[in-house]
Amino acid sequence: MNAVIVENIIKTYGKKKEVTALNDISFDVSQGELFGIIGPDGAGKTSLFRILTTLLLADSGKAMVDGYDVVKDYKAIRKRVGYMPGRFSLYPDLSVEENLNFFATIFNTSIKENYDLIKHIYVQIEPFKDRKAGKLSGGMKQKLALSCALIHRPSVLFLDEPTTGVDAVSRKEFWEMLKTLKEQGITILVSTPYMDEAGLCDRVALIQNGKILSINTPRGIVDSFSKPLWAVKSSRMLPLLKELLQEDFVEDAYPFGEFHHVVMKDQSDEPLLRQFIEDHNNDSAVLQAARPDIEDCFIALMKN
Amino acid sequence: MRTLKFILRKEFRQIFRDPGILRVILIMPAIQLLILPWAADYEIKNIKLAVVDHDHSEYSRQLINKVTSSGYFILTHYSSSYEQALEEIEKDDADLVLQIPDHFEKDLVRENEARLFMALNAINGTKANLGGAYLRTIIQDYNRQVRTEWIQFPRFSSETQIEITSSNWFNPLMNYKYFMVPGILVILLTMVGSNLAAINIVKEKEIGTIEQINVTPIKKFHFVLGKLLPFWILGLVVLTIGLTIARLAYGIIPAGSFLTIYVFAAVYLLAVLGLGLLISTYSVNQQQAMLLSFFLMMIFILLGGLYTSIDSMPEWAKWITRFNPVSYFIEVMRMVVLKGSSLADIKYHLLKMAGFAVVFNGWAIFSYHKRS
Structure with a gap:
C-alpha cells in the first residue's frame, strides 16, 4: 500500500x-x-x-x-x-x-x-x-x-x-x-x-x-546520466570555463568543487577535449574522467 | 476537557514567564490610577489673567481682588494699556484680558451702570469658555455685593429676580476623581482584554508555533478558549487591583454592590477578548496587531464618554458610540459606583454587552482557519 x-x-x-x-x-x-x-x-x-x-x-x-x-x-x-x-x-x-x-x-x-x-x-x-x-x-x-x-x-x-x-x-x-x-x-x-x-x-x-x-x-x-563526463582543472579556472563553453563538442561545463565538470556530446570526442586542454592551457592542467553524481544529473535535467 | 486543561496550563506558564505581561498587569493599573485622576480633571484652574485697569479706583481694586481670590485665576499682568495686554496673550502669557474702563467707579455710582470688557484667548477652547464663565459669575457676584451695599432693597423687590441654588446629586462635592477613576479602570480592562490577547495569539503566528498547533488534532474551539480564559481571569485580577487602589488612594467605595460590577466586567471582558481575537485573526505580526488595537483604543476612549460627554456629541457620533463597548462599561461603572445601580438597572447594558461578546467571538472563530 x-x-x-x-x-x-x-x-x-x-x-x-x-x-x-x-x-x-x-x-x-x-x-x-x-x-x-x-x-x-x-x-x-x-x-x-x-x-x-x-x-x-x-x-x-x-x-x-x-x-x-x-x-x-x-x-x-x-x-x-x-x-x-x-x-x-x-x-x-x-x-x-x-x-x-x-x-x-x-x-x-x-x-x-x-x-x-x-x-x-x-x-x-x-x-x-x-x-x-x-x-x-x-x-x-x-x-x-x-x-x-x-x-x-x-x-x-x-x-x-x-x-x-x-x-x-x-x-x-x-x-x-x-x-x-x-x-x-x-x-x-x-x-x-x-x-x-x-x-x-x-x-x-x-x-x-x-x-x-x-x-x-x-x-x-x-545511472540515467548517459553522456561522458570529465573533470578539468587548471591554474586559470575562469577563462578555462569560458573557453570550454565555446567549443562545439562540449554539451555543458560548470564549476564543481575544485574542478570544472565537462559534459561531452559524444564519447568519441575525447581526443578533441585532450587537444583543447593541450592547446589552451599550461602544464598545470589536469584532465580526468569523472563519475556523475546527483548534482550532475540535476544540472542536466534543469537544462533540458 | 483534558486537552483544554493542558492548553491552559501551557498558557499560564507562558504568561507567568513573561516579565513584560506581569509588569503590565500589576504596574500599569497602579500608575494609571495613581497619576491620571490627579492630572486629568475637568476643572479649569490656573487661568492666566491680564487686567487692564484704566480706572485705578477703590472699586476696580475690589473687583480685581475678588477675581484673584477665587483661586481660579493668576494675575500675570497688570497695566493700563490694552495693547500691552494683548501682547501678553500673543506670547501665551495670558488667557484672559479683563478691561476696566475709565470712570468705572464713577459710572457705577452715578449711573448705576458700568461696563467691563473681556477678551479670551480661544486657542484652548475649553479654557477660554470656562474661564470666561467663571469670570462672568464672579463679576455678577461682585455686582450683587455692590448693589446690596448701595441700595436699600425694599422688603419686596420691585423687579423679579430668579436665583438658582443647585445641589449635586450622587457626587455632592463634584469630586472629579469619583468620576474619572471608574472610567480609567474601564480603559485598563479593555487594554488587558483586547491588546494582550491579540498580541498573544499573533505571537504564535509570528514564531510559527501556530503551524505546529494546526497540524495537531486540537479543536479550534479548545485553542481559542485556551487563549481567552487566561486573559479573562487576568482582566478580573486587574479589576480587583484597580478597585483596591480606588478604595485605598481615593476612598472610592462603590455605592452599588461589587457583584454588579464583577458580573458586568465578566461579560464585558468576553466582548473585548472577542475583539482581541478578531484583531489577531486579521493581523500577521505583532506590529500590525498593536497598531490596529491602538487605533481602536483611541476611538474607544475619545468616543467613550471618559473625557467628553456623549450627550453633547453630534448625532452621527452618538451612533458610533452605540457600537463602542467601552462607552457602555464606563456608563455602567459610573452608575454603579456613584448611583448605586443594581443588576436590574443595568440589564439592558448587560444584554447589549452579551450581544457584543457573541458577535465578536463568533466572527473571530468563524474567520480563524486552521488551514489556508
Whole structure:
C-alpha cells in the first residue's frame, strides 16, 4: 500500500494566480519508504508539504496520506502525521521537557507511552531538559523538534528542510536518526536543498519550479546520466570555463568543487577535449574522467 | 476537557514567564490610577489673567481682588494699556484680558451702570469658555455685593429676580476623581482584554508555533478558549487591583454592590477578548496587531464618554458610540459606583454587552482557519 499518493496537484499563489508553486505534480510513496524531495529554494517543496499536512488547500488535484484524503479526512490525517516545519516552531519560552509534554498531551498520549520511539533522539537532549527551547543550539533544536513530531507515533513523518542551517556533524547524525526511524516502519518524506543528502534516501524526486524533473532511486538517477563526463582543472579556472563553453563538442561545463565538470556530446570526442586542454592551457592542467553524481544529473535535467 | 486543561496550563506558564505581561498587569493599573485622576480633571484652574485697569479706583481694586481670590485665576499682568495686554496673550502669557474702563467707579455710582470688557484667548477652547464663565459669575457676584451695599432693597423687590441654588446629586462635592477613576479602570480592562490577547495569539503566528498547533488534532474551539480564559481571569485580577487602589488612594467605595460590577466586567471582558481575537485573526505580526488595537483604543476612549460627554456629541457620533463597548462599561461603572445601580438597572447594558461578546467571538472563530 502507498503511504502517500499525490495526483496532479496544482497550487498557485496571488490574486491572479500569477505564481505557480506546484505545477501538476504526481508521485507515490510506499509504506516505510524514506522519500527525498530535492530541489532549490522556491521549488515548491514547502507548499507540497503544507498541502499534504492539511495546512494548505491545493487548487486542483488529489492527495492521500495514509489512505485518507487531505481535504475530506483532514481530521484523521492530523492524528497520524508528524510535521516538522522548516522554521523552528516550538515554544521558546517553555523548557525542552515542557514542549515535549505539551505536544504529547494534545495528542492524548504521554512521553512515557512512546518513549521507545524517541529514545535514541531524546537521550541526546535529555541532559538539557530543563533548558528553555529558545536557548538550545541549532542541532539540539532540531532533535527536539523531531522528538515533538514523533511523540504521537505518527505513521507518516514530514520533514521540511530539517538539515538547513545545521552543521555537518549534526546533519550526519540527523540522517542516522532517520534511518533508525525507518526501521520502525515510519514512512518519511524529507525535503532538502542539499544534493549530497539525496543518496541517503530510498527514492528521490528532483523538483524545480513546481515541476518534478525525475523520480528514481539515487542509483537510478545517476545511472540515467548517459553522456561522458570529465573533470578539468587548471591554474586559470575562469577563462578555462569560458573557453570550454565555446567549443562545439562540449554539451555543458560548470564549476564543481575544485574542478570544472565537462559534459561531452559524444564519447568519441575525447581526443578533441585532450587537444583543447593541450592547446589552451599550461602544464598545470589536469584532465580526468569523472563519475556523475546527483548534482550532475540535476544540472542536466534543469537544462533540458 | 483534558486537552483544554493542558492548553491552559501551557498558557499560564507562558504568561507567568513573561516579565513584560506581569509588569503590565500589576504596574500599569497602579500608575494609571495613581497619576491620571490627579492630572486629568475637568476643572479649569490656573487661568492666566491680564487686567487692564484704566480706572485705578477703590472699586476696580475690589473687583480685581475678588477675581484673584477665587483661586481660579493668576494675575500675570497688570497695566493700563490694552495693547500691552494683548501682547501678553500673543506670547501665551495670558488667557484672559479683563478691561476696566475709565470712570468705572464713577459710572457705577452715578449711573448705576458700568461696563467691563473681556477678551479670551480661544486657542484652548475649553479654557477660554470656562474661564470666561467663571469670570462672568464672579463679576455678577461682585455686582450683587455692590448693589446690596448701595441700595436699600425694599422688603419686596420691585423687579423679579430668579436665583438658582443647585445641589449635586450622587457626587455632592463634584469630586472629579469619583468620576474619572471608574472610567480609567474601564480603559485598563479593555487594554488587558483586547491588546494582550491579540498580541498573544499573533505571537504564535509570528514564531510559527501556530503551524505546529494546526497540524495537531486540537479543536479550534479548545485553542481559542485556551487563549481567552487566561486573559479573562487576568482582566478580573486587574479589576480587583484597580478597585483596591480606588478604595485605598481615593476612598472610592462603590455605592452599588461589587457583584454588579464583577458580573458586568465578566461579560464585558468576553466582548473585548472577542475583539482581541478578531484583531489577531486579521493581523500577521505583532506590529500590525498593536497598531490596529491602538487605533481602536483611541476611538474607544475619545468616543467613550471618559473625557467628553456623549450627550453633547453630534448625532452621527452618538451612533458610533452605540457600537463602542467601552462607552457602555464606563456608563455602567459610573452608575454603579456613584448611583448605586443594581443588576436590574443595568440589564439592558448587560444584554447589549452579551450581544457584543457573541458577535465578536463568533466572527473571530468563524474567520480563524486552521488551514489556508
